[in-house]
Amino acid sequence: MSFLTLTHLEKTFGQNRVVKDFTLDIEKGEFISLLGPSGCGKTTVLRMVAGFEQPTAGDITIDGKDVTGLAANSRNIGMMFQAYALFPNMTVADNVAFGLKVKGAPRAEREARVAEMLALIGLSDLGGRYPFQLSGGQQQRVALARALAPRPSVLLLDEPLSALDAKVRVSLRNQIRQIQQDLGITTIFVTHDQEEAMSISDRIVVMNGGVAEQVGAPFEIYNRPRTKFVANFVGTLNTFEVEVADPASGRVTLAGQSLTLPDAPLAARAGETLSVALRPEALRLGRQPDAESLLTAQVTDVHFMGSVIRLKADLAGAAVSLDTFNRPDTPPPVVGSAVEVSLSGRDFILLKA
Amino acid sequence: MTRLFAWGALLTGIVFFLLPLYGMTEFSLRMRRGVYSLDAYRAVLVDPQFQATFGYSVVMALFTIAFGILLVVPTAYWVRLKMPELRPVVEFITLLPLVIPAIVIVFGYIRLYNTSSWLPLTGSAMGTNILLMFGYATLALPYMYRAVDTGLRTIDVGTLTEAAQSLGAGWGTILSRIILPNVLGAVLSGAFLTFAIVIGEFTMAALLNRPAFGPYMQILGANRAYEPSALAVIAFAITWACMGLIQLVTRFSKHERAKA
Numbered sequence: 118m119s120f121l122t123l124t125h126l127e128k129t130f131g132q133n134r135v136v137k138d139f140t141l142d143i144e145k146g147e148f149i150s151l152l153g154p155s156g157c158g159k160t161t162v163l164r165m166v167a168g169f170e171q172p173t174a175g176d177i178t179i180d181g182k183d184v185t186g187l188a189a190n191s192r193n194i195g196m197m198f199q200a201y202a203l204f205p206n207m208t209v210a211d212n213v214a215f216g217l218k219v220k221g222a223p224r225a226e227r228e229a230r231v232a233e234m235l236a237l238i239g240l241s242d243l244g245g246r247y248p249f250q251l252s253g254g255q256q257q258r259v260a261l262a263r264a265l266a267p268r269p270s271v272l273l274l275d276e277p278l279s280a281l282d283a284k285v286r287v288s289l290r291n292q293i294r295q296i297q298q299d300l301g302i303t304t305i306f307v308t309h310d311q312e313e314a315m316s317i318s319d320r321i322v323v324m325n326g327g328v329a330e331q332v333g334a335p336f337e338i339y340n341r342p343r344t345k346f347v348a349n350f351v352g353t354l355n356t357f358e359v360e361v362a363d364p365a366s367g368r369v370t371l372a373g374q375s376l377t378l379p380d381a382p383l384a385a386r387a388g389e390t391l392s393v394a395l396r397p398e399a400l401r402l403g404r405q406p407d408a409e410s411l412l413t414a415q416v417t418d419v420h421f422m423g424s425v426i427r428l429k430a431d432l433a434g435a436a437v438s439l440d441t442f443n444r445p446d447t448p449p450p451v452v453g454s455a456v457e458v459s460l461s462g463r464d465f466i467l468l469k470a
Numbered sequence: 471m472t473r474l475f476a477w478g479a480l481l482t483g484i485v486f487f488l489l490p491l492y493g494m495t496e497f498s499l500r501m502r503r504g505v506y507s508l509d510a511y512r513a514v515l516v517d518p519q520f521q522a523t524f525g526y527s528v529v530m531a532l533f534t535i536a537f538g539i540l541l542v543v544p545t546a547y548w549v550r551l552k553m554p555e556l557r558p559v560v561e562f563i564t565l566l567p568l569v570i571p572a573i574v575i576v577f578g579y580i581r582l583y584n585t586s587s588w589l590p591l592t593g594s595a596m597g598t599n600i601l602l603m604f605g606y607a608t609l610a611l612p613y614m615y616r617a618v619d620t621g622l623r624t625i626d627v628g629t630l631t632e633a634a635q636s637l638g639a640g641w642g643t644i645l646s647r648i649i650l651p652n653v654l655g656a657v658l659s660g661a662f663l664t665f666a667i668v669i670g671e672f673t674m675a676a677l678l679n680r681p682a683f684g685p686y687m688q689i690l691g692a693n694r695a696y697e698p699s700a701l702a703v704i705a706f707a708i709t710w711a712c713m714g715l716i717q718l719v720t721r722f723s724k725h726e727r728a729k730a
């Protein structure tokens with residue numbers, strides 16, 4: 118049995134069904150992200166695990182024990198909030214020690230644990246400061262240390278980085294992941310930022326309208342999205358209409374070129390059109406020997422982003438994005454020029470509505 | 471134009487507040503014929519009646535403050551946390567003592583808790599003291615509630631509560647270690663206001679026939695010439711000392727500076 122299980126969870130506020138039949142098994146030490154647009158029920162799922170909301174239906178177990186009816190303060194769960202959650206009247210050290218104090222840990226043990234936690238987050242010198250004397254990033258690190266100090270069985274994080282600026286956000290998310298792996302603590306991380314979720318998670322749960330649309334490793338979610346929503350929410354997508362030539366072998370035509378789609382046989386008849394999608398990096402600039410087909414595109418826009426160059430172009434009647442790596446010896450194409458683009462049928466994603 | 475108006479307001483303030491104060495202080499110093507002296511103050515301070523009634527009122531004030539904190543802090547906290555939609559209602563209720571005269575409240579008390587009632591509080595001195603304390607707490611309620619509620623607005627009550635709960639804390643711990651310390655400045659300003667109100671209160675103490683400072687001032691005022699003025703100056707000084715302490719407390723609580 119998994120370490121943390123959510124079984125057929127439901128939550129209704131008045132008439133509003135916010136979480137619908139949510140089932141998820143999480144292994145010990147796993148880092149799971151709940152990813153989805155604002156209002157899709159991520160926080161509500163997290164709050165049910167924490168014990169701040171009572172599920173309308175369904176069960177939650179932690180380490181084999183049913184905790185569904187257990188009060189929040191007896192679940193032994195570490196929680197990190199978006200912001201403003203440090204106790205303003207206490208120093209950093211007292212904040213971190215709070216959970217241990219509540220548990221009645223002796224002073225010597227508390228002090229040792231606080232020192233250990235402050236070292237873990239790299240703020241050993243700031244134990245005597247008050248929260249208002251810290252930067253936003255430092256405050257969130259203290260919040261993490263405070264949550265971890267009482268050795269919780271599960272760590273819950275609700276968009277802990279969204280109030281920070283971009284640089285701090287990236288470095289802190291890596292630090293969170295590092296600490297999580299070092300401690301091997303089972304973690305649920307809520308975010309609406311797909312890049313954040315993909316870069317640090319073992320598995321991602323993509324949520325939409327209170328439903329878990331797809332659960333999988335970042336690689337799987339990105340490359341094999343099962344629904345249109347997941348495909349669009351995670352990463353950029355180019356969509357094309359293709360004509361089915363031979364459903365049994367998966368052969369279709371796009372702008373007169375023949376391509377073979379994955380997942381044959383196709384659930385369509387010959388002559389029908391299908392909606393398919395390609396990631397920007399699956400459209401490759403120039404003539405690639407291993408590609409199935411070669412098309413010409415008109416460049417309409419060039420974004421030089423450093424290591425990656427993102428082009429906008431008209432290709433086979435569709436406006437597409439395509440990514441190519443920067444090379445010091447090759448300047449990017451200019452707007453208005455025609456470029457050759459290689460693509461292969463196997464990279465296409467078939468979208469369910 | 472605005473400047474002129476400001477000066478006008480200041481002048482009016484001086485005429486209405488400072489001039490009587492000056493007159494009263496000046497008069498209180500004239501007990502000895504021909505020279506200024508502190509004789510009136512000495513007479514007041516050595517009066518055993520003064521000491522007894524003042525001591526009584528101070529003790530009553532402390533109990534009222536303790537009761538007020540125990541009543542108001544959890545209530546205001548709970549309303550903010552769990553029933554924010556009820557806040558206007560609760561606020562209205564706490565304002566009622568401002569529009570209901572103290573005499574009405576105290577007659578209501580006497581009627582409800584007289585010696586032939588189900589809870590004969592007025593039957594004993596201790597019972598009457600308790601009743602008087604409830605009365606004082608009612609009078610101080612508008613100030614206390616507002617102060618605490620304002621204090622609670624400066625912190626994220628919901629998030630702090632949940633953070634503490636996830637760390638294992640129960641309601642008692644949350645209230646005493648997190649909520650109260652964070653609104654301490656506000657609670658203390660409410661406390662000093664309560665103190666000032668209780669020290670000067672007359673109606674309730676007189677009608678319940680308790681030996682408080684307010685009735686003493688009245689008796690003294692009716693029978694002496696210079697002492698009442700001295701007493702008034704003393705009472706005034708106490709009130710202002712309370713106000714000063716409110717300022718001091720806000721200045722000195724360390725973490726509160728962040729909010730300023």
Ligand SMILES: Nc1ncnc2c1ncn2[C@@H]1O[C@H](COP(=O)(O)OP(=O)(O)O)[C@@H](O)[C@H]1O
Pocket residue numbers: 130133135153154155156157158159160161162
């Ligand atoms: N306490 C509540 N009472 C009523 N509706 C709520 C409450 N909490 C959340 N909701 C509603 O539930 C939906 C999901 O909210 P939430 O879980 O916070 O979404 P997310 O975290 O994904 O942005 C929203 O439509 C929100 O308005």
Ligand SMILES: [Mg+2]
Pocket residue numbers: 156159160161
């Ligand atoms: Mg949320």
